[in-house]
Amino acid sequence: VDFDSDDAWEDKLRGFDLVIALSIVNWLRNKNRFLSFLGEHAEVLYEGHDSLDVEFSRLRRAGFKKIELIMLTERYRPIFLGSKDP
Numbered sequence: 795v796d797f798d799s800d801d802a803w804e805d806k807l808r809g810f811d812l813v814i815a816l817s818i819v820n821w822l823r824n825k826n827r828f829l830s831f832l833g834e835h836a837e838v839l840y841e842g843h844d845s846l847d848v849e850f851s852r853l854r855r856a857g858f859k860k861i862e863l864i865m866l867t868e869r870y871r872p873i874f875l876g877s878k879d880p
Contacts, residue, residue, distance in 0.1 A: 798823050804831050816841040817871065819852070833857040837877045839864075846872050 795803045797818065807813075813835045819825050820843035832838050833856035842849030846863065849872050853861050858876030865873050 797828055804834075807831070808834060810835060812837045812839065814839045816873070817843070819843070825852075829856045832876075836879075837875065839873065839875055841867065841871055841873045843871055849874065 795807070797803060813832055815828075815832060815838060818841075819828055822828050829852055832840070832853075838853070838856075838858065840849070840853060842852070850861055853874060853876045856876075857878060859878055861874050861876045863872055864875050867873065
């Protein structure tokens with residue numbers, strides 16, 4: 795899926811309990827659109843490129859209440875599990 799396209803790709807991908815988004819947001823022109831899409835789901839497994847604080851804030855703004863740092867990758871990128879339930 796081209797997440798930078800003007801197409802309504804969100805409509806095709808809605809309705810799942812868990813979204814896995816590994817190393818995506820860094821490469822997008824419209825980060826907020828994608829983060830808003832993530833926020834429509836109950837849980838997300840998310841890999842970011844920015845600092846822990848920046849990525850944590852992004853997930854919090856997307857509506858995730860419980861955000862756990864799962865690990866740091868070999869490139870020191872954070873991987874979080876975010877969920878709507880506290």
